[in-house]
Structures are given as structure tokens and as C-alpha cells.
Amino acid sequence: MKFIFSYLKKYRFMIALGMFIKLSGTVGELLLPYVLEHLVDDVAPEQNVRLVFAWGAVMLLLVVFVRQANVKANRMAIRVAKSSIYEIRRDLFWKSVNLSGEQLDEFGLPSLNSRMTSDSYNLQSFIQSSQTMGIRAPIMLIGGIFITLTMDVGLASILCIMAPILIVAVVCVSMKGIPLYGRVQKSVDDIVRIMRENITGIRVVKALSKEDYEMRRFEEANSEMARRDIKAGIVMALPGPIMTFMLNVGLTIVVIVGAYRVNGGVTQPGVILAFLTYFNMILMGVMGLNRIFMLMSKANASAHRIAAVVQTEDELTPVPAKEAAVTDRDEYIIFEHVGFSYGKSEHSGMEEDGITGEESIGEKKDSSGEERAGKEKNDASGGKDTSGKGSGSSRDRFDGLERQKCLEDIDFAIKRGGTLGIIGATGCGKTTIINLLMRFYDADAGNIFIGGKDVRAYDKDELHQLFGVVFQNDVIFADSLKENISFGRDVTGKELEEAAEDAMAKEFIEDYEDTYDHRAVVRGANLSGGQRQRVLIARALAAAPQILVLDDSSSALDYRTDAALRRAIREHHADTTTIIIAQRVSSIMGLDDIIMLDEGKIIGHGTHEELLESCAMYQEIYRTQMGSV
Numbered sequence: 001m002k003f004i005f006s007y008l009k010k011y012r013f014m015i016a017l018g019m020f021i022k023l024s025g026t027v028g029e030l031l032l033p034y035v036l037e038h039l040v041d042d043v044a045p046e047q048n049v050r051l052v053f054a055w056g057a058v059m060l061l062l063v064v065f066v067r068q069a070n071v072k073a074n075r076m077a078i079r080v081a082k083s084s085i086y087e088i089r090r091d092l093f094w095k096s097v098n099l100s101g102e103q104l105d106e107f108g109l110p111s112l113n114s115r116m117t118s119d120s121y122n123l124q125s126f127i128q129s130s131q132t133m134g135i136r137a138p139i140m141l142i143g144g145i146f147i148t149l150t151m152d153v154g155l156a157s158i159l160c161i162m163a164p165i166l167i168v169a170v171v172c173v174s175m176k177g178i179p180l181y182g183r184v185q186k187s188v189d190d191i192v193r194i195m196r197e198n199i200t201g202i203r204v205v206k207a208l209s210k211e212d213y214e215m216r217r218f219e220e221a222n223s224e225m226a227r228r229d230i231k232a233g234i235v236m237a238l239p240g241p242i243m244t245f246m247l248n249v250g251l252t253i254v255v256i257v258g259a260y261r262v263n264g265g266v267t268q269p270g271v272i273l274a275f276l277t278y279f280n281m282i283l284m285g286v287m288g289l290n291r292i293f294m295l296m297s298k299a300n301a302s303a304h305r306i307a308a309v310v311q312t313e314d315e316l317t318p319v320p321a322k323e324a325a326v327t328d329r330d331e332y333i334i335f336e337h338v339g340f341s342y343g344k345s346e347h348s349g350m351e352e353d354g355i356t357g358e359e360s361i362g363e364k365k366d367s368s369g370e371e372r373a374g375k376e377k378n379d380a381s382g383g384k385d386t387s388g389k390g391s392g393s394s395r396d397r398f399d400g401l402e403r404q405k406c407l408e409d410i411d412f413a414i415k416r417g418g419t420l421g422i423i424g425a426t427g428c429g430k431t432t433i434i435n436l437l438m439r440f441y442d443a444d445a446g447n448i449f450i451g452g453k454d455v456r457a458y459d460k461d462e463l464h465q466l467f468g469v470v471f472q473n474d475v476i477f478a479d480s481l482k483e484n485i486s487f488g489r490d491v492t493g494k495e496l497e498e499a500a501e502d503a504m505a506k507e508f509i510e511d512y513e514d515t516y517d518h519r520a521v522v523r524g525a526n527l528s529g530g531q532r533q534r535v536l537i538a539r540a541l542a543a544a545p546q547i548l549v550l551d552d553s554s555s556a557l558d559y560r561t562d563a564a565l566r567r568a569i570r571e572h573h574a575d576t577t578t579i580i581i582a583q584r585v586s587s588i589m590g591l592d593d594i595i596m597l598d599e600g601k602i603i604g605h606g607t608h609e610e611l612l613e614s615c616a617m618y619q620e621i622y623r624t625q626m627g628s629v
């Protein structure tokens with residue numbers, strides 16, 4: 001709750017004013033039955049029509065005042081709720097895009113998704129209702145009891161006995177419901193994750209006829225969510241019928257006892273009339289409190305989840321100059337005995353989610369093993385091999401067991417304007433080298449330098465501006481090709497066309513009637529794989545980067561286009577330091593330097609010719625792909 005209040009602080013005057021207006025409206029509402037009672041018992045018997053009209057007018061004014069006050073207060077509450085939730089969402093989004101790879105792995109993308117949507121909605125509902133119902137309900141309850149006590153202590157004692165019973169019942173039930181909503185939110189994460197995987201991977205699901213399998217997977221998550229939701233719903237639905245029952249019992253008692261008292265001349269009929277209305281009001285007050293409790297329990301769970309992200313400390317802030325490593329070497333990019341393994345973060349999202357034990361570990365396994373958000377940062381469709389060795393080993397690490405080293409003693413350097421090829425089997429750590437170079441993660445051992453400066457000493461934006469990158473299955477946005485290539489940067493029309501030309505994209509783009517204004521649909525589904533890759537390469541080249549990284553990004557290009565692309569990069573981007581990760585030897589054999597990776601280690605390093613001499617695995621790949629040595 002502290003987290004929510006920190007966002008509400010700046011609206012405190014508006015909240016105070018809104019609450020005051022609400023309070024006035026509620027007091028006016030409470031006075032209505034009182035005036036009615038006075039009208040029936042005191043004014044009407046005098047048979048003075050003018051007086052009756054005058055009190056009628058008072059009632060009418062009161063009604064109008066109550067209505068206006070409620071509308072005004074509700075509007076103010078909505079404004080506060082919308083503005084504060086806007087800020088919470090903005091901070092959440094900003095923090096999410098600035099999380100380190102390690103932190104992204106911890107939270108998982110589906111969970112960030114639902115924190116952004118359903119969790120912030122829960123907060124909004126609570127902020128809004130607490131300023132309206134949160135005032136109205138207790139005032140109705142306490143004011144109702146107070147006024148009835150002043151009218152007829154005997155009858156009011158019926159309310160006084162029933163109200164505490166009601167409150168205790170409601171509070172007990174609500175307390176039971178609070179933890180249940182944390183679990184419901186966790187289930188929402190799972191549903192979002194499976195939906196997301198299926199929507200992004202719909203083609204592979206169809207191609208492999210895995211609809212039934214995916215349906216079963218979804219059904220499992222869906223029924224788990226339904227089970228938790230029903231459980232929470234059943235618990236939280238109890239107060240309603242209990243209260244209706246109490247209302248009816250209470251009303252009956254008031255009418256019976258009241259009838260005796262009127263007969264005995266102890267009380268007047270107007271009092272009974274007013275009592276029936278107050279009884280309803282008191283009940284509404286209790287119901288309102290119950291609803292506030294429910295919203296509060298949901299908001300509490302959601303606030304924890306959002307705060308866990310927003311208050312996460314920035315991991316990848318620049319290190320002070322005196323802590324940064326130094327080098328006197330003059331190569332542009334230097335990896336010095338670098339070692340790294342994933343999943344070492346001490347921060348745990350589990351506690352914040354309020355989930356412990358077996359279940360949380362299982363869920364954590366899922367989100368780390370299957371989702372691997374750090375990877376998705378680059379690879380939004382999750383197109384990597386997540387089966388087998390990869391996901392299995394990452395699970396071990398996330399369970400806190402011994403972690404498998406992902407990169408070990410990586411040592412190489414590239415001159416400014418030089419070119420490096422990286423080749424190796426799936427999952428051997430090629431992309432991880434880039435993740436470290438761009439400081440999505442910090443290396444566990446060794447140092448990485450760009451331009452003689454420790455990458456950890458760079459400001460994040462300053463560092464990333466050096467790069468033009470295409471990751472595997474990078475995202476094409478639902479926007480024009482022009483926007484997809486320029487990507488919010490200051491790129492002139494000429495630069496745009498040159499980038500498209502070098503990326504071999506110009507030809508097919510200019511075939512469209514609307515050329516660069518042609519719109520790509522979500523994830524570029526109206527482009528072929530090769531066209532998508534060319535647009536992405538054009539995006540990487542458009543800002544004339546100092547370092548160009550192509551991570552398996554020409555795999556969908558035919559050999560001729562791939563060769564033409566490399567020629568264009570060589571001729572038009574001679575000053576750009578280029579790293580090409582590829583599975584095809586032909587994509588890297590012309591580069592200055594090549595490293596052959598195997599299980600996170602460099603097992604061969606040199607030019608194509610040198611590797612053919614010295615590295616058996618490279619020879620074998622070459623032979624398999626090209627047919628001879």
C-alpha cells in the first residue's frame with residue numbers, strides 16, 4: 001500500500017477535497033430519512049400544507065445536493081485514479097524496458113504483461129473506489145447507527161447487535177480471500193504466457209498439428225486459473241447472502257418490535273419508516289466495506305507485483321571510472337578471458353508474488369525455462385531452440401543448483417572497421433557474446449572493451465547508439481516500412497534508401513505501389529522471411545552504426561543475395577566494425593577473422609584458411625556444407 005500512496009501524494013489536495021465532497025453528500029443522504037421522519041411524525045399531523053411543501057422542498061434540495069456531490073466526488077476520484085495509474089504504468093513500462101537481461105529472466109515477459117494490464121487495473125479500481133465507497137460505506141454504517149440511536153434507542157439496539165456480527169463475518173471472510181487473489185494473478189500470468197506463445201508461434205503450432213497439444217496445455221492453465229478464481233470467488237461471495245439474510249431478519253425484527261412500540265405509544269410510525277431506510281443504509285455500508293476489502297486485497301497483491309518491478313534497483317548502471325577495467329590495447333572491440341553463466345541473480349520475484357514452496361519453483365521453472373525473457377528481448381517470437389540442453393540447463397541454474405558455464409575464457413579482439421565471424425552449434429553461446437558486448441548482462445569473469453573503454457563504464461544509451469543489430473527473429477512492427485527502417489531515429493530519405501539498397505531490400509520495397517509507405521502487419525506477417533530479414537538489416541544499417549551485428553540474420557536469404565549483402569557492407573560500410581553470427585560457412589568465410597565456438601569455449605580462431613588447417617570441427621562443417629575441403 002505504501003507504494004500506492006507514494007503515487008497519490010501529489011494528488012492529496014484533490015483527494016482531500018473529493019473526499020470532503022463525498023462526505024458531505026453522504027451526510028446529506030443520511031439526513032434524508034431523518035427529514036422524512038420529521039415530516040411524517042411532526043409536520044404532517046399539523047395539517048399545514050405550506051409547511052409540508054416547505055419540508056418537501058428541503059428534501060428535494062437535499063436530494064439534488066446529494067446527487068451533485070456524488071457526481072462531483074466520483075469524477076474527482078476517477079481523475080485521481082486515472083492520473084496516478086497512468087504514472088504507475090509509465091514507470092512500470094520504463095522500468096521494464098530498462099531491466100537487465102538477468103532481471104527480465106527473473107520476472108518473465110508474461111508476468112510483466114499482466115502486471116502492466118490486470119494488476120494496474122486492480123490498482124486503478126481500488127484507488128477510485130477507496131475515495132468514493134471508502135468514504136460512503138463507513139459513514140453510512142457509523143452515521144446510520146448514530147442517527148438511529150438518537151431516534152429510538154430500543155430499536156437501534158437491534159442494529160447495534162447485528163452490525164458487529166455482520167462486520168466480523170465480512171472481515172473474517174475477506175481476510176481469507178486476500179491471499180487467494182495473489183494466486184489468481186499468478187494464474188493470469190500463466191494464461192498470458194501460453195496465449196502469447198501460441199499467438200506468436202501459431203504457424204509452427206499449425207504446421208506440426210500441435211493444436212490439440214496446445215489446447216491441452218492451455219486447458220490445464222485455464223482450469224487452474226478457473227479453480228483458483230472460483231475458490232477466491234466462493235470465499236468472497238459468502239458475505240453477500242449472509243448480509244441479505246441478516247437484513248431480512250433485522251427488518252422483520254424492526255417491523256415486529258416497532259409495531260409493538262407504536263401500539264404502546266413509545267415510538268412513532270415515521271421512526272419505523274426511517275429505521276427501515278437506515279437499516280438498508282447500514283447494510284449498504286457493510287457491503288461497501290466488504291467490497292473495499294475485496295478490492296484492497298486484490299490491489300495489495302497487485303501493488304506488490306508492480307512495486308517488485310518498479311522498485312528493482314537498476315543493475316546495469318555505469319560503473320565509476322575508478323572501478324572500470326582499463327586497457328592499453330588499441331583494438332576496437334576486446335574480449336579478455338570472459339566467462340559468463342545465466343541465472344545468477346540474487347533477486348527473487350517469488351517472494352514478491354507471495355508464492356512460496358513447490359508451486360513457485362515449478363512456475364519459475366516454466367518462466368525461465370520456456371520463456372527466457374532475456375532471449376525474447378532480442379527474439380520476440382521465441383524462435384530459439386528451447387528444448388533439450390538449453391532449457392534443461394537453465395532450469396538447473398534457476399533452481400539454485402550448480403550452474404553450467406555458458407561462456408568460458410572468451411578471448412578475442414577486432415580492429416576498428418574489422419570483421420569477425422562467429423560460428424558454432426546451436427546453444428553454444430554465440431548470441432550470449434553479443435548480449436555481453438551490448439551489456440544486456442554483465443560478464444562474471446574477464447573484461448570487455450569497446451574503443452578502449454570498459455563496456456560497464458558506458459552510459460546505456462551511449463553504448464547502444466554504437467550498434468546496429470539484427471537478432472534472430474527480430475520484430476517487424478505493424479507500421480510502414482519507412483518507420484520500420486528508420487525506427488524513430490533521425491534518418492534522411494537518402495540514408496533510408498541507401499540502407500535499403502545495401503540490405504538488398506530496395507528492389508522489393510520499390511515494387512510496392514506505395515514503396516516505403518507500404519505497411520507491414522503485426523510481426524511482418526505480410527512479408528516473406530527473406531523480406532523481413534532484409535528490412536531488419538536495413539534498420540540496422542540505417543543509422544550508420546559503428547558496430548554492426550548480424551545474428552543469424554541472413555539465414556532466409558538465398559546465397560546470391562547473401563553474398564551481395566556482404567559485398568555491400570564491405571564496400572559501403574568499410575569503417576563499420578562488423579560481427580556476423582552464422583550457421584553457414586559461406587556467410588563468414590570472407591571475413592577478417594572467425595571464431596569457432598563449442599559449448600561456450602573458443603576451439604578455433606583465425607581466418608577461414610587458418611581454421612581449415614587447424615580446426616577439425618570447422619573443417620567438418622565446411623565439408624558438410626560445401627562438399628570438400
Ligand SMILES: Nc1ncnc2c1ncn2[C@@H]1O[C@H](COP(=O)(O)OP(=O)(O)OP(=O)(O)O)[C@@H](O)[C@H]1O
Pocket residue numbers: 105342343372373374375384385389390391393394406424425426427428429430431432433472
Ligand atoms: N536468458 C537466458 N536464460 C537462461 N539461459 C539462457 C538464456 N539465453 C540463453 N541461454 C542458454 O545459454 C546457452 C547459450 O545460448 P545462446 O543463445 O548464446 O546460444 P547460440 O549459440 O546463440 O544458439 P543459436 O545458434 O541457437 O542461436 C544455451 O544453452 C541457452 O539455453
